[in-house]
Amino acid sequence: MPATVIVGAQWGDEGKGKVVDLLAEKSDLVARYQGGNNAGHTIVADSQTYKLHLVPSGILYPGTLCVIGTGTVVDPGALVTEIDGLESRGIVLDGLRLSGSAHLIMPYHVALDGASEMRLGRFSIGTTRRGIGPCYQDKAARIGIRAQDLLDPKILVRKLEIALEMKNEIMERIFGLPRMDAQDIADALAPMAARLAPFIADTSLLVDQALRDDKNVLLEGAQGTMLDVDHGTYPFVTSSNPIAGAACAGIGIGPTRISRVVGVSKAYATRVGEGPFPTELDDADGARMLERGNEFGTTTGRQRRCGWIDLVALRYAARLSGFTELALTKLDVLSGFPRVRICEAYRTRDGEILTEFPYHQTVFHGCTPVYRDLEGWDEDISECRGLKHLPVAARTYVETIAAAVEVPITLIGTGQGRHQVIDTVEI
Numbered sequence: 461m462p463a464t465v466i467v468g469a470q471w472g473d474e475g476k477g478k479v480v481d482l483l484a485e486k487s488d489l490v491a492r493y494q495g496g497n498n499a500g501h502t503i504v505a506d507s508q509t510y511k512l513h514l515v516p517s518g519i520l521y522p523g524t525l526c527v528i529g530t531g532t533v534v535d536p537g538a539l540v541t542e543i544d545g546l547e548s549r550g551i552v553l554d555g556l557r558l559s560g561s562a563h564l565i566m567p568y569h570v571a572l573d574g575a576s577e578m579r580l581g582r583f584s585i586g587t588t589r590r591g592i593g594p595c596y597q598d599k600a601a602r603i604g605i606r607a608q609d610l611l612d613p614k615i616l617v618r619k620l621e622i623a624l625e626m627k628n629e630i631m632e633r634i635f636g637l638p639r640m641d642a643q644d645i646a647d648a649l650a651p652m653a654a655r656l657a658p659f660i661a662d663t664s665l666l667v668d669q670a671l672r673d674d675k676n677v678l679l680e681g682a683q684g685t686m687l688d689v690d691h692g693t694y695p696f697v698t699s700s701n702p703i704a705g706a707a708c709a710g711i712g713i714g715p716t717r718i719s720r721v722v723g724v725s726k727a728y729a730t731r732v733g734e735g736p737f738p739t740e741l742d743d744a745d746g747a748r749m750l751e752r753g754n755e756f757g758t759t760t761g762r763q764r765r766c767g768w769i770d771l772v773a774l775r776y777a778a779r780l781s782g783f784t785e786l787a788l789t790k791l792d793v794l795s796g797f798p799r800v801r802i803c804e805a806y807r808t809r810d811g812e813i814l815t816e817f818p819y820h821q822t823v824f825h826g827c828t829p830v831y832r833d834l835e836g837w838d839e840d841i842s843e844c845r846g847l848k849h850l851p852v853a854a855r856t857y858v859e860t861i862a863a864a865v866e867v868p869i870t871l872i873g874t875g876q877g878r879h880q881v882i883d884t885v886e887i
């Protein structure tokens with residue numbers, strides 16, 4: 461059976477964790493293909509809240525294989541803490557696997573992420589300061605440390621020495637940071653290596669075998685399309701490719717193995733960190749979204765910027781990943797707005813109307829939204845379980861989005877809980 465990719469359609473935090481958790485019930489294997497512990501995926505199941513950063517959102521189902529793929533970057537300390545935290549809550553981690561080729565976030569990556577943000581000052585990106593960018597830099601520069609290096613202490617220390625030869629110069633001379641010692645880092649890694657070794661595997665082979673055995677395979681993206689390093693709002697992006705095409709490289713399977721791509725979007729929009737956001741609100745409507753949607757980052761606790769749904773960006777996301785369906789989360793948050801707004805187009809500084817996402821950042825930075833207003837609804841929809849139970853205005857809102865994006869909406873979120881969802885909906 462071909463694989464399904466779950467991809468964020470906006471600026472991250474769309475509710476991917478909840479959607480993956482829902483689909484994971486019928487899946488045999490869930491694999492993360494990019495990003496690191498910059499991600500924060502919240503799952504609310506049986507009145508318990510789980511905040512996952514690296515472990516795939518299928519872990520709550522015993523027996524499901526959960527793969528942290530080659531395209532991810534893994535902070536070993538953060539992963540051990542997450543594993544310990546889950547185990548202490550009775551979650552069985554027997555099914556967890558970590559790609560031996562995944563790159564590891566080292567203490568100098570975290571130090572350099574923070575220092576570089578400080579240096580950028582008012583041009584800073586607003587990163588999560590988890591060392592993500594510097595780790596991907598070293599991967600491309602071919603001086604990275606990989607999970608498999610944990611299995612060979614001699615190679616590990618040698619590779620750390622090579623990397624630190626350059627890093628120490630940069631840390632000391634450019635950023636005024638203390639130098640780090642390869643042996644100290646290797647010593648600190650030793651207990652983590654012992655803890656993680658049983659999980660390290662050839663995960664490309666594992667996923668291939670599952671697909672050959674006709675198993676249900678989910679490929680889980682982190683972040684979102686507009687944070688994609690190639691196609692997002694560069695430079696205000698993350699350092700990897702969340703788009704669906706990257707799932708192949710990030711796992712190690714071919715594109716012919718994927719048949720279904722589920723884009724996940726909120727019924728409105730949020731962004732955390734710096735960078736352009738045309739539909740951002742600085743008024744009572746935005747404050748209401750923030751409050752009702754509890755829009756605070758899962759990883760850093762930062763307040764998320766809120767705004768109306770942006771269909772120009774959503775259509776762009778559908779194009780980049782080839783969505784075969786869309787999951788629209790948090791529709792419940794929009795109850796009680798007298799009118800709801802949909803950004804259908806952008807107006808440029810020159811007054812031109814754009815319905816396609818502009819490739820040039822100067823044009824994009826000058827864009828203001830062109831809205832279509834729809835009637836709001838007052839009803840609490842958190843207990844709605846079928847499309848026919850939705851207020852007419854809410855249904856019209858959903859139908860308008862599906863028609864504009866030209867992708868069927870097959871899942872609607874009506875609350876945080878695992879079962880607060882309207883599914884198998886085709887509009």
Ligand code: GDP
Nearest residue numbers: 473474475476477500501502790873874875876
């Ligand atoms: P992710 O990073 O895409 O997995 O999303 P996050 O977990 O960071 O943020 C989404 C937040 O919205 C989480 O707190 C979810 O529990 C919550 N959530 C997801 N779907 C819904 C929904 O349909 N309604 C409401 N009210 N909350 C939701």
Ligand code: IMO
Nearest residue numbers: 472473498499500586587588682683698732733
């Ligand atoms: P999930 O998987 C929302 C943002 C950061 C910053 C930019 C670069 O939970 O959707 P980085 O630390 O990656 O170098 O930061 O990307 N960012 C996210 N925003 N959700 C995420 O993950 C994010 N991961 C990174 O805020 O603007």
Ligand code: MG
Nearest residue numbers: 473500501758
């Ligand atoms: Mg998140």
